[in-house]
Amino acid sequence: MNVERRLGPSPRERGCAGGGGCPDLFELADGNFAVIGAEATAALIGSLPADAGVGGNERIVVIPRELLVRAKAEIPDL
Numbered sequence: 099m100n101v102e103r104r105l106g107p108s109p110r111e112r113g114c115a116g117g118g119g120c121p122d123l124f125e126l127a128d129g130n131f132a133v134i135g136a137e138a139t140a141a142l143i144g145s146l147p148a149d150a151g152v153g154g155n156e157r158i159v160v161i162p163r164e165l166l167v168r169a170k171a172e173i174p175d176l
Contacts, residue, residue, distance in 0.1 A: 099126055099127070099128065100126065100127040101124045101125075101126060101127070101132065102124070102125045102126055102127045103124065103125050103172075104122065104123070104124055105123045105124065105125055105131075105169040105172045105173060106123055106165055106166075106168045106169025106170075106172060107165075107168055107169075108122075109121070109122060112164070112165065112168075120134070121133070121134055121135045121136070121161040121162055121165050122134040122165075123161065123165060123166070123169050125172075125173075133159050133161055134159075134161075135159035135160050135161040136159065136160045136161075137157050137158070137159060138158050138159065138160045139152055139157045139158045142158045142160075143158065
């Protein structure tokens with residue numbers, strides 16, 4: 099697995115000093131996406147729809163709305 103490119107502005111461009119705690123969004127070489135965000139599985143697991151679940155190797159991650167909205171133009175349609 100390799101990171102192909104960042105989607106949206108860098109943490110520095112968003113005013114984050116770095117060193118952790120700076121959400122980020124990446125497109126991988128295989129076309130999938132990777133997200134750095136705040137782990138929120140325990141806080142959100144009870145509010146998922148009945149047909150959603152979190153596997154043993156999965157976590158719910160929260161990223162700021164501003165990050166996803168600013169990255170929207172760089173996310174391919176398909």
